[in-house]
Amino acid sequence: MTVQPDEVVVTVTVNGETVRHLVDPRTTAADFLRDGLELTGTHLGCEHGVCGACTVLLDGRSVRSCILYAPQLDGCEVTTVEGLSPVPGELHPIQEAFRECHGLQCGFCTPGFLLTVHEFLSETKGADEDEIREAISGNLCRCTGYQGIVAAVQRADETWQR
Amino acid sequence: MAAVTGTSVRPTAPPGLIGTRVNRVEDARLLAGRGRYVADVTLPRIKHAAFVRAWPSHARILSIDTTRARTLPGVVAALTAADLPPATLVDGNWIPGLAKTPQPVLARDKVRFVGEAVAIVVATSRYVAEDAAELVEVDYEQLPAVDHAGRRPSGHVPILDELPDDLIYDRGESFGNPDLMFRDAPHVFVKDLALARSMAAPLECRGTVASYDPAAGSLDVWCSTQSPHLLRRRLSAASGVAEHRVRVMMHDVGGGFGQKIAAHPEELAIALASCALGIPVKWIEDRRENLMAAPHARGQRVHLKLATDDDGRFLALRARIVGDAGAYSFNAASALIEPYITARVMTGVYRIDHYGYHVAAGLTNKSPVAPYRGVGFIAAQTARELLIDEAARSLGIDRFELRRRNMIRPDDFPYRSCTGLVFDSGSYLEALTTVERMSAYDDFRCEQEQARASGRFIGLGISPYVEPTGWGTEAMNQIGWHSFPSNDSARVSMDISGKVTISIGTPSQGQGIETTLAQISAEVLGIPLDDVVVSFTDSSSAPTSLAGTRASRAAVVSGGAVGLASQDLRERILKVAGALMETDASILTVADGVITDPSEDAASMTVAEVVQKAFQLTEIRSAEPEPNFTATRFYDPGATYGNACVGAVVEVDPQTGGVRVLRIVGAEDCGTVINQVVVEGQFIGGMAQGLGGALLERLAYDENGEILTTTFMDYLLPTSTEVPHFEVEHLESPSPYTWRGIKGVGESGTIGAPAAIAAAIADALAHTGSTVDRLPMLPEDVRAMVEQGEDRG
Incomplete structure (x- = not known):
């Protein structure tokens, strides 16, 4: 080279x-x-x-x-x-939670949210809604009003074995 | 989290895929990072473009020198208007009295707003293109800026020579006899509201990849657009390439909200650059360009007068509306999209027989105004609902009660408003009552008094509304709005394996259209949801939609077309099945991909077996006049109107002027629900955008027409911490005039939330005697209300 x-x-x-x-x-x-x-x-x-x-x-x-x-x-x-997902064609539990909770619409902001949430949930368990909103407040979503995203983080908190 | 509950004012359809909560089919690829947006498109030999944009808001172009830019290594070309065929964009609105303002694709003799495209640089990378763009030297003679519609600066020079007073429209209309009613009215209430400029701000900015093939004489364009067929028409007109040789393709779009309806000057300029150079050219807009030069929205001043009797009955209404058009009446729909729609929907959900309005729209040296979700409705809704609250306070009548006294009632349907809107069905009173219950109004009043006693100021606002959706020809005739034709078809095709592909010209920008249309087709055909896909839109193969996805119409219009085409296909399949099974096709049933003959011990065949035989066996084929399994249907729905009511509770900090939204509750009615997941997503997401418009989002210009908000640090979108948890209930009043009673819901939440939040601020500060007279209400505006109250003592 x-x-x-x-x-x-x-x-x-x-x-x-x-x-x-x-x-x-x-x-x-x-x-x-x-x-x-x-x-x-x-x-x-x-x-x-x-x-x-x-x-x-x-x-x-x-x-x-x-x-x-x-x-x-x-x-x-x-x-x-x-x-994020170790297996092609399968979704990581965070991704799966976003799908189940309608945490995305146009999908443009979604990859950034997924990685922000990955870092947050890697360090935290059992966060309440206010803590989740604080954790994702540095990412903008123009479609969802954040409600589905907050629900998805709560869901992934329960489903992601970590 | 609060559970979402559902109620129904009419019996719902029998259980099937329509009305079922299913997760979206498009999500897996978007979550895996495999969405395909225009920035992801690449082609052999592709080059990258950057625009040279005007820094003065109003100036004559004396000269443009591209010499230095062209000599930078890596630069392929630097093109100005003189290097490209002349091309202009004109709005297609045909409302009498509206002046036309042709907009050049690249500025030719004059620039009229900061950010207007003056030249394009094409280079080996966007980095080099931006370097070279800075080397293009443009010599300007600056002119005084028109910063306010209807205001002339000293030394005024018209923005367009043909319009000496910058006015593009100045007319009114009267219904009933408002003059007489106002003359004799016991009470008259007056309201002024200024709505700032704001914008759609989709997370994905605009972008285009254009590839002209000089050998084939064809132009391929990938674009982040809401209206592929409209764009194809405009590209053909600009480039001279015949329409059948222009192909507009689109994959995923990262939000549109109206901004991507138009054919944008930049999109045409990129196509013309590709035609001139014979290579693919790519332009991906950055956020600074988007905030500065992509179309803006809102920008209105509304003056409203309401006459009532002593019981608070609305006798007459009068409106005077001035719209800030920006530098051109934009091709998306014209500058009347804001003030004219405001005027036509002003009477809302109330029985008002006497109404007059006057609408003026003037050019300003700012980015042009185009549709943005809730266009026109928001100004009408906010001004009217604030005025009703002020009347209620003055008359000593409860706000819910005053609305109830004047609201259109269930037995009024179909109700013809004085401006000619025929409301087909709805749940206006029930939505209001639902919000009264959800907001625990009686408890709230006690809470508010206690809070006030301890120095906290909380308020509640309510905002009931009706909105035209679907926007077929009949709706446009009723509204008197003619900026796009309702001409939409959908194609449903079953292949030899029994699977279905749907093709449409109303693509998704995130609304979930892939899911909802698949649900409709799968239910009608009686096959599993997984057996249906909605293809990405390619204008060379998709049935025409002249308007595209806009105006809360895709579910109604494309939903209806897909439903009708699927019905045709179902009949064809069952006819063949009847022949194969030697029975009367009319008695066959189909569910989950299996066709059953109930008379013959439930003999059955799968849909796939039937079509395979029909594709392959000549004896089956020859019995059919048209032996294929493709159906295309046109659909132009009757006029249909959705309704909802939003309630908001806010706390105002009188020291800082900060407003915190504590609760937002909403009851929405979009007729037959296809998928609650999608409806809630639209409604809640819309309310969040409305919150931005009420409290945060303002595009600011100084008096010289210089834009001050060019980053997301100046133009503030709502984040997760400003937005509350939304509580939503569903009502369901199917339309008698659309396929399966579907109504649109794309804009709903955005229309209702700003008025509710504004009214809640007014309620929280009612004791000051000050009123809300603008949107957004920034902290300094709230502080001004408090200070005015203190001055009054």
Whole structure:
């Protein structure tokens, strides 16, 4: 791999698979995931870090991939919505709960919510409605009015064996 | 969480898939990150576009120099209006008296709002395209901005030369004899309401991929749109490519709410760029562009007068409405979409025989106004309901009681309003009573007094309403609104395996249309839900829908067309089954994919066996005049009106002006329910958007026409912590004029919630003597109410 002066090497483990890519250093992490790795489940809703649609997990913590640069992923582990379910064709209990509780409509904000909720439920059990609303307050949804999403988090809290 | 309970004012249909709560069929792919949005589309040789957008709000273009931009490595082209065939967009509204304002796809001689597209740069990546866009040099001669409809700045230069006073419409109409009624009325109440600009703000911004093939002479376009056939017409007109060689394709759309009805100038510009360059060109809008240059909404001032007798009976109503059009009367529906609809639905759920209105709409140097969920209804609903509350307070009549005295009653149906709307069926009084019960109104009054005594200010607002849905030809005739034709068909096709594919021109932007239409078809055909799919819309194969998905109409219009086509198909299948089973087809039943002859020891065949034989056996085929299993049906429904009532409880902090919504309750009636999951999603999601419009969302401009709200840190959407848990009950008054009694519900919650929240604020601060006169009510506006009260002492 010949590195041009305006490129940097990024080595990153995404959804369990380690990849090595040359990138223009100003490439955002979101564009790298979407265009470089063709993981288009990560969506861009504002590109200034407010809406949360681009949320992914970076070493287990939720981050906004639209305001990170791809080189900042170097040496890290990233989980995107495509990596939530270990088995293709099956849904993770959080995803299943969103389906059962009508926690999505257009689906554009959904991947960001799923990863935010994954981080929250990884650390918490038995949260009440106010705590759940606080936990997801950094993600915008324009369709659902959040009611189905809150219900889905409550459901996943019960069904996800963790 | 509170359970959602259901009641019914009419007997419901026998149990079947229609009316069953089923999880949505589209969810699995969306949850797995396998939704396909326009930003995910890529093609060989594709290049990326960025627009050069105007920074002045009103200016003559003296020159555009693209030289530096074109020399940047990676740039393919920098195109201005001079490089593309001339193309304009004009609204299709044919209301008499409305001036036309042709909008160039790229600004040619003048720019008229901040963000108007002036040039396109096409490059190897969006990054390079944006770099190059900054190198395009545009020389402007700035002109004074018209920042307010009807207001002329000093040194005023008309926005369009042809309209010296910037007015595009200025007319009124009278019903009954309001002059006489006002002259003799014992009481007259007056209300002013200013509705700020806000916008749909779907989480997915706009976007287009266009690919012109010079060899084939064909233009393929992927777009985040609500109206693929409408877009195809506009693309054909702009590009000169014949309509049958233009193909508009769409997969998932990340929300629309009206913003994606129009053919947008940018979409046409991208197609023209692809035609000019002979390569695929992709444009994915960013949020700054969307807030600045995608169509805005609302922007109205309403002046309302109500005459009553001593018992509070409504004698007459008068409205004067001024709409802020923005820089063009936009092609989505014209600038009248807000003020004219407001005027025509102003009398609401009440018996008012004497009514007059005057509507004016003026151009301003702002982004054009287009439909956004609840368009026009919200201004009417909020102004009227606030005024009724003020009248109730003044007359000393309870607010529920005053409404009850004036409301259209169950035995009035079909009820013809003075403006000509024929309300087909509904549950207006029952919805009001339901909300009275749900909000525990009597207990609330005690609670409110106790709270006030301890320095807390809580208030309750109520908002009963009726709304046109479905929007077929008859509804448009009644409303006097003619901006799109109701011409919609659906195709239902059964393949040789007995499975069904539905094709429509009214695609989903998240409403769950894939699920609800599959439910309808599966029930009518008597096959499992899993045996039906709704395909993504491709204009080259989908039956025409000239309007697309808008105006709470897809469930009614496409639902009806799918239902009728499925009935045709069912008859054809049973006819073949009758021949195969050697029995009279009319006695056969079909359920769960099995056709049964009840007379012959319940002899049966599966639907799949029947169609396989019909596809393969010439003796079966030859008996059929049209031996296929595809049915296409047109459907133009009668006028139908949904109704609901929303109640809100808020707490106002008089120190900060902050408003906290404590409860929202709603009783909705959209006729026959296809799927409660989807109806609740629409109703609740709509109420959340209404909450945003009531308390948070305002697109702000300064006096020079500079937009101040270009990020989600300035333009605030509701988050999970501003939105309460919504409590919902269902009423069901099927329409006598639509297929299976279906009514629309897409806009409902958005219409009702703002008035309920505004009225709750007014109720909480009623002791100050101040009134709510604007939306949204931002903290400074609430503080102003408190201060005005203190000034009055």
